[in-house]
Amino acid sequence: MSLRAVNAIYTYEMRRFFRTMAQSFISPVISTSLYFVVFGGAIGSRIDQVEGVSYGAFIVPGLVMLTVMTQALSNASFGIYFPKFMGTMYELLSAPISFLEIVAGYVGAAATKALFIGVVIMVTASFFVEMQIAHPLAMVAFLLLTCLSFALFGFIIGIWADNFEQLQLIPLLVVTPLVFLGGSFYSISMLPPFWQTVTLFNPVVYLISGFRWSFYGQADVPIAVSLLAIAGFTALCLLVIWWIFRTGWRIRQ
């Protein structure tokens, strides 16, 4: 593996991010604040407490996950789709690098951006609510794995997409609903029993539950299951990418 090539892709991608630093920084801050005003303020004043945590604090992990997932996904899918769209893919294909460097560079950059925004949201949130982090190591692990796995997933989508509609199709049709229904803003136990069962088929539930556990020590599903879910998802994405790499699918003529 050529580390210089990985570094070249990574810094090139990160520069794009820092070029629009103000936007990258301001928009998550504003949207987080809005969530706190709407959910925390308006709804939270009626809900009071969820599982012994104030509603405002309760939604922080879900909010961070929601943003991190969508950001990692869209950054990675756009990052690799863009060279295809602009025709600059020729450069990646004719360079003395394998798919490994390409994945490491693009996914690494997308995951870093998502992580950055996740941290910004947590810091913003700390101005609105009392937060505590019960298991800091687990929290970091969950956050990193989520950034990584969703960036990998985004990379796959970016390779698969032939146009901008397709690029947005999966995030819009699959990921956003799953994330919203994944317990970002409520506890699964608040749902009627039937919907609780249905929800267990939503993989995002496990991530949000595990992440919330690392903050407040409570989870909708056992923490081991959450860890298994995120690890499994990462492995699945890696497997698909390995297959793409082997076959040159949608990349090499």
Place this chain on the structure above:
Amino acid sequence: MPSIVSVRGVRKSYDTGFEALKGVDLEIEDGEILALLGPNGAGKTTLISTICGISQQTEGTITVGGHDTLKDFRAARSLIGLVPQEIALEPFERVENAVRLTRGLFGKRRDDAVIEKILRQLSLWDKRDSKINELSGGMKRRVLIAKALSHEPRVLFLDEPTAGVDVELRQDMWNVVRQLRADGVTIILTTHYIEEAEAIADRVGVISAGRILLVEDKDALMRRMGQKVLRIELDSPLGAVPEALADYDLQIEDEGRTLLYTYHTAAPRSGIGRLITGLTQAGVALADVSTAQSSLEDIFVDLVKENAA
């Protein structure tokens, strides 16, 4: 001469089932300038893409500097610089960063002196901080060349580098190409401007419908294939070619005032002497005589037509 790129029995079928390369053999010599000529759709870009790793051959082997382009792709590709036919650049990136990216992709240590030298050579130094979308088309093409040179390749592929480029820039470009050749870089270029191949190439390859029709030393090719036309202006118009000269296959033009005689420069004897004597004996008075050499263009057109027939 050892060959730096060697293409053996390469076939390429696209997913559509179309076979764009139908068994190509090509040895590119170290340090030469090879011009690939061929009509639209001949397979020039396909051949270059396959050598460079953008597409993969269905059959056959390619080596660059002795390294197989599939098995040992890292070693093979690090020797190659590619300027693609289509301008493909990220619009919001700055010139210097775009060039630096390519160098990094090729695993070379960041070296601002090299980048500066290349940008200066291509008259892009003043534009190094400009965004790509602020450049003219010709400048963008120069950026592509700068990117291809950024990692100091030993073999440079230029896929129609002068399409849409003005005369001055074209001259600049050829100066750069000559300089590179002097530095020992092997250059393969495709072009539709046959004068360019004629002016700059050491060897010329002609490709048509996925097959290489010939690869030959340019001068030898012109000598072998070259036709000359002897143009004879007459004092007074001639109604018909005199009986005695029937086997010369003369053409009459200009209402009988001009005779044209086509002959091969490589033929053992041109027959000019006998023709002139014959004309004089037939009582035809000559006003003026001139000859013209056919260009590579004529040779090329003839070859492709022959192949299509």
